[in-house]
Amino acid sequence: MKRFMDEDFLLDTETAQRLYHEHAAKMPILDAHSHIHPREIAEDKRYRNLAEAWLADDHAKWRLMRANGVTEKTITGGSTPGRERFQAFAEMMPKAVGNPMYDWAHLELARYFHCHVPLSGKTAEEVWQQAGIALSQPDMTAQGILRSSRVKVLCTCDDPTDDLRWHKAVKQAGCETVVLPTFRADAALTIEDPEWENYMKYDLGQAADVDITTMADVREALRRRLDYFAAQGCRLVDCSVECVRCHEVEEFELDDIVGKYINGKGTPTKLEQERYRGALMLFLGKECSERGWVLEIHYGALRNINTKRYAQLGTAAGFDAISARDSAKGVSMLLDALDRLECLPHVVIYPANPADNAVIASIIGAFAQDGVPGVVQLGSAYWFTNTRYGIEAQLCTLAGLGLLGTSIGTVTDSRSLFSFPRHEYYRRILCNFIGRIVEQGAYPDDEETLAALVEDISFNNAARFFGFENLMEQKGK
Template identity: 25%
Template sequence: MLGLRRTHPDRLLPVEPDTRAIARDLYHRVAERRIISPHGHVDPALLRSDAPFEDPAELFIVHDHYVTRLLHAAGADLASLGIGPGAPKGGSREIWRTLAEHWHVFAGTATGYWLEEELSGVLGIEEELGPQTADRIYDEICERLAQPAFRPRALFERFGIEVLATTDDPLDDLGHHRALRESGLPGRIVPTFRPDAYLDPSQPGFTARVERLLAATGAPATFAGYLAALESRRAHFIAHGAVSADHGVVEPLTADLDPGEAERLFRAVLSGAADPAQQRAFLAHMLFQMARMSVDDGLVMTVHAGVHRNHSRPTLERFGADTGHDIPLPTTFTEGLRPLLERFGLRRDLHIVLFTVDETTFSRELAPLAGFYPAVYVGAPWWFLDAPDAIARFRSAVTETAGFYRTSGFIDDTRAFLSIPARHDTARRADAAFLARLVRQGRLSLPRAERIADDLVDAIPRAVFKL
């Protein structure tokens, strides 16, 4: 058969035979363990409605920025991929053909690996994608998606997901989560409090959002009222099962301001009169306040830092935000987080998980911070770094200073539902390879490596995210 592909059983494991044998055994210990996904972006409505997936293009391409950004770099217009208003000429099949025509550009990328894992492992498609096989594979996928076994809830059970966290607006009523909790779906679907748009005065619509927040909670338009409104919404999330609050910031900057200065800044940002320096100071104080609230209410605080959002202005103007042109920035944590850590870093009941897309910070800042402060954990390789080689570099950079137990466990951080098992499997294989190397070097005993392999997929994320 043209382009037949067989998934290699030892993929991502070491090449050297003796090390590979150890890694294989470590991997098989955890390969079928249930998935704990404490940070992601799957829409809970997907599981509540349990509607069949529409078509291969919608499932694999249109909503996956990993895919569309590389196709765009290879010359495909985003509009032709279903991004933005209006349907592309030729419809979903033509979008799929575009992916097939450019399949070679995904060679060696994490995106290409995940897509192959989804096609083979989830859908049972063993043919290699390409221009000659595009239509046949498209039709085969459509046939699968029409079957009850490939609807979202059936796949959720098949994937073995024990915990799946979504990411939600502070004013969301969380009705989908209530319905899912009462539906009998095995596993927990928990919301995550994501307040960025209500904290950052530089974001468009900030004032209107804060006014809606105050109105929804009946709080006065004072800084104290604003804090009380945020605390009220956090309590609403906790009542619906939330375990964490997520913060996406360009720079992890914190500031401990006195109440009078905070009130003056609040009035300035709410009126739209604040200059960029005042906006920056206000956001820094709010990140500090988020840590204070996490001490009070127990929500784990995750900080995803160092990304220039919507880097391409023409693309933003034509297609809107979150359309694949976010670019990593150099990031530093040590000085920016010091005010927060001076006040709260020694609290053992506070969990702060720090994520970066700047690899230079792994050994220079994040591992030393997590290696001293009880409150700090190093987040798993995230976004542009959640690939096999990057995971190995992460382990090498962090482990010598912070060990395994000051890290978060794997975080898939995905909207692409079908990629969840592929991403977790990638991490399990990469960690098995790393542990096997330590065993072969005499740096770990095999029983200790086995215990760590178990804990990386279960005990560690459970402890860090207070599950």
């Protein structure tokens, strides 16, 4: 029996251990999708205790605490003392066997707090005290965590109306990590949202100085904001939708949709929503192509399905689920439309539903581009599928239907600066996956080839795919 979370955690063979320790573990981190607020980095935030570091804004932890019967007051109420909140989290942990949160939490305890004690209600005080000592060290600040985690590039998610003042402040602070905004277009895409009209008129319209009444106005407003984001180094556009649809639609029809609903005249039909969103995603894809940017598409989540809790706590509070709506035709039509226009950018597609892994892996193979390896990517296991078995399934599907060696690895998709061990988690599973194939005699035990394969998937492929190589070189000078 292996020791608990030892140095060979998740590494079942000698080949896997060699690949991880000698190659994957040595690679720095490029995190292309994060929900960390740049203000924390700009102000070089210091965290007072584990409750503030772990429980302030992590809906994945909140979901598990709710599943254990913890009261909402203790989870998100705000007035409950941090030590009490942490106790409730610790008491839940022994029941989380097989859940990635159990693994992530203990990796974080080991890497940042030098603590190797299994977390439980009985050990909560010991862990709390040991973490408190670590958090009091001079380098245990936001920028210090980025530095010790060897994060070379971090991309945050930012609304098109954001003035990006905190990104400017990060640059002025001289942070060693390249921190870049991502153009997160969700608010402009969700035309069915009752707040869409106000957002377009008074948020996006004013930020872009455009009076939005037609589809052309929508594009112009977004184009101006894309220019603004570009000045701060942005290289990614992110679209998060429940399902992907792409329709042939005339401009006058789009004008009718925008003009009607921006003036509060009813709620758009499903078809109108799909036509508008598809046209907007097509526009954003074309903009990415022209700018040399990457288009990220996250789809397959049902958001805020508990309407009572949504009314109380708002979005991103842990009341979401997997959608079973089919996006295969929509994704393929969107990629095909961009390809026919000779403006297919680099694209990463993240399905929240694991049943869509094979669907997307098969689609991306139809849109290879001359001289460009892996131009359209099946993103790493995302949200609900970002588990040990979800990661293995994504690797197995990609390897079976495409070229695993062109994969761009993983992202944290987290609101916490302490989540970077998720890259370690992914790399260990990756090395175990490849090591098992080698030890079965299905792939040669050639050190040079295997080293390049693991190091590329862990970091190098992403640096090339997102075009961050020059940025990192400039930062290193």
